[in-house]
Amino acid sequence: MEEALVLPDYLDLSPELRKRFESIAARETILEVSHLRKEFPGMENRPPILGDISFEVKRREFICVIGASGCGKSTMLRMLGGLEPCTAGEVRVSGKSVHGPGADRGMVFQEYTLFPWLTVKKNVMFGPRMAGQGRDSSEAEALQWLEMVGLADRVDAYPNQLSGGMKQRVAIARALANYPDILLMDEPFGALDAQTRSQMQRHLLQIWRNVDVTILFVTHDLDEAIFLADRIVVLGAHPGRILEIIQVPVDRPRSQAQALSPHFLAVKKRLEQLIHPEDPDAVKSLPMIRMARVGTEAEP
Numbered sequence: 001m002e003e004a005l006v007l008p009d010y011l012d013l014s015p016e017l018r019k020r021f022e023s024i025a026a027r028e029t030i031l032e033v034s035h036l037r038k039e040f041p042g043m044e045n046r047p048p049i050l051g052d053i054s055f056e057v058k059r060r061e062f063i064c065v066i067g068a069s070g071c072g073k074s075t076m077l078r079m080l081g082g083l084e085p086c087t088a089g090e091v092r093v094s095g096k097s098v099h100g101p102g103a104d105r106g107m108v109f110q111e112y113t114l115f116p117w118l119t120v121k122k123n124v125m126f127g128p129r130m131a132g133q134g135r136d137s138s139e140a141e142a143l144q145w146l147e148m149v150g151l152a153d154r155v156d157a158y159p160n161q162l163s164g165g166m167k168q169r170v171a172i173a174r175a176l177a178n179y180p181d182i183l184l185m186d187e188p189f190g191a192l193d194a195q196t197r198s199q200m201q202r203h204l205l206q207i208w209r210n211v212d213v214t215i216l217f218v219t220h221d222l223d224e225a226i227f228l229a230d231r232i233v234v235l236g237a238h239p240g241r242i243l244e245i246i247q248v249p250v251d252r253p254r255s256q257a258q259a260l261s262p263h264f265l266a267v268k269k270r271l272e273q274l275i276h277p278e279d280p281d282a283v284k285s286l287p288m289i290r291m292a293r294v295g296t297e298a299e300p
């Protein structure tokens, strides 16, 4: 596996960013993934879903995982969450080996996963209550997190009374209320419209700045990955494996305007090369079917 800083010769890394990368590298390791492998039963003659995946994530780092559809991103995230056993290899969170779900890992999925029969506040109180906290302190905890995600005025609503973006904000509050070491997010904004999605990205960065939490965020949207991440883990398929880990040379705080900066575009170009390599013969291999009424001319 290669680790790379994608920067053409004519671009510099800002001194602030250089310092930030150095300071991240010196932090404690929160997540260690070593030689992770995944096969599902009955697929012995095919390449494994995940081959041999190893990487580390430092405390308060924001990592995005990107790769083509079907390359094993969700499978990997479920393994890190302890929802899916490893065929081989090991996952450690804050030094402890993962053998099942645990409060040290919060999860947010693309599908809305709130309990529909509980109010927003009770959804967020659920984790602290399960952990044995009293009703009053769980409620205070829930209100604090709901304020952080900007939903202090919707605490008594039910999930079906909320928009998609609001539901995901509650899901984030619910995950954070357990004080996880790491937040594992699987395309959490994938079902939202473009404008809400971009608002949610800014919102997530703001929350991450204010909370001591490490984030591993799966997406297949290149702009989203560059906008959010310190480093991007790029996965390839058959078997799912790391193609490259890219340090994102874009200053923080991030803004939408940076999407046109040479640094942002340099990373985007590299991601495009890795994920969507140009195949000039791809169209030739498609079956040739013409659908035109008799007498009409289809464009050549």
Ligand SMILES: Nc1ncnc2c1ncn2[C@@H]1O[C@H](COP(=O)(O)OP(=O)(O)OP(=O)(O)O)[C@@H](O)[C@H]1O
Binding pocket: 040, 049, 067, 068, 069, 070, 071, 072, 073, 074, 075, 076, 220
């Ligand atoms: N329970 C299962 N049994 C057998 N195969 C599975 C199972 N779960 C996932 N797979 C296979 O593993 C591969 C990776 O799936 P996964 O959902 O992890 O991909 P992904 O990268 O998250 O894709 P997407 O971007 O579309 O969400 C797919 O080929 C899928 O069919």
Ligand SMILES: [Mg+2]
Binding pocket: 073, 074, 075
């Ligand atoms: Mg997926």
